[in-house]
Amino acid sequence: MITAAQLRAARALLGIDQRELAAQCGLSVPTIQRMEGRDGVIRGNVDSLMKLVAALDSAGIELIGEGGVSASGGRGVRLRAAAPASAGKPAAKPQPVAE
16 A cells, blocks of 8 residues: 555655656556545555556665554655665676685
8 A cells, every 4th residue: 555645755755756657657647646636545446556556666665554664653665775786697606616
């Protein structure tokens, strides 16, 4: 679940506007506006919500749910640290040791 406040905060962390978010998740700008204009948990088409959450996740946004680990509780968003340059690359093969 994602709240309207989390969505607005996520966009702010990414430094993008509603139009850019709509393009990234394949939704219309009015859909994003409706989602952000509500109070509390965003309700709507499951497919649209899945697209939205997937786009935020791929952009590095971590949604923190109610009761999730945080210093003061409540809901929130976090921008994940960038993966190290070696992430996703296979480990180097060990070299034989000369005796």
